[in-house]
Every structure is written in structure tokens, then in C-alpha cells.
């Protein structure tokens with residue numbers, strides 16, 4: 738009987754921990770980033786397919802919107818930055834998003850010109866910008 742109670746307790750505890758994790762909501766910024774990530778993955782997969790050109794341009798438009806929305810949001814880690822340094826922190830964050838946006842323009846230009854080599858170069862740059870952005874602004878990388 739005692740063992741059964743103990744097991745029930747353990748199972749309940751494990752289950753509630755899982756529920757607690759699942760209930761942890763994404764920040765508004767994380768949601769934008771996830772949308773960007775998903776669109777970028779599809780774009781990378783099909784950029785060389787001429788039949789997908791319109792679809793790819795639409796993906797780029799979605800991505801541009803996520804960057805625009807991200808500008809208006811704060812990274813969650815801003816709460817750990819001293820009040821006096823927050824404006825500079827946000828400015829630096831916005832500047833890195835601007836750089837990212839420009840690189841997506843390079844992807845769009847390469848796509849329109851049908852230049853796969855340039856698209857590949859721009860994708861590599863995006864990866865670097867993402868890594869730097871995540872390091873500087875405390876995102877946990879996937």
C-alpha cells in the first residue's frame with residue numbers, strides 16, 4: 738500500500754513538472770523568431786526551385802514582417818540590464834536587426850536574379866548574424 742502511494746506521488750509529481758514546462762509561454766519575440774526560423778528553413782530548402790519563386794518571395798515578405806515586429810519588442814534578458822544601459826542595449830539590438838534585414842534583402846536580390854551563389858553567401862551571413870544576435874542578447878540557441 739505504501740509503495741503504491743509513493744508511486745502515485747512520484748507519477749503525479751513528474752506529470753505536474755511536465756505540465757509546468759509545457760505551460761511556459763513563448764515571449765512575443767520568441768514567437769516572431771520561430772516564424773522567421775520556419776520561413777527561413779523552407780526558403781533555404783527551395784530557393785533553387787524556379788517553380789517556387791513566388792512562394793519564396795512571399796516567405797521573404799513574411800520574414801521581413803517578423804523583423805519589423807521584433808524591432809518593437811524587447812529581448813527578455815533586458816530585465817537583467819541596469820536601467821541606465823537599457824537604451825543603448827536596445828539600440829544595439831535594433832542595429833543588429835537592421836543588419837539582418839539588409840541580408841534578407843540580399844537573399845531577395847539573389848533570388849530575383851537567379852543567382853544561387855549569392856543566395857548561399859547571404860545564407861551564411863544570416864547564420865553568423867543569428868549566432869551573434871543570440872550571443873549578445875542572451876537567446877538560448879536551439
Ligand code: HEM
Nearest residue numbers: 764766767770771774812813833834863866867870874876
Ligand atoms: C536568421 C536569423 C535568426 C533566426 C532564424 C532566429 C531564430 C530564433 C529562434 C528559433 C529563437 C528561439 C525561440 C524559442 O524557442 O524560444 C530565437 C530567440 C531569440 N532571438 Fe533570434 N533568430 C535570428 C536572429 C536574431 C538576431 C539577429 C537577434 C538579435 C538582434 C535575435 C535575438 C533573439 C532573442 C533575444 C531571442 C530570445 C527571445 C526573447 O528574448 O524573448 N535573433 N531566435
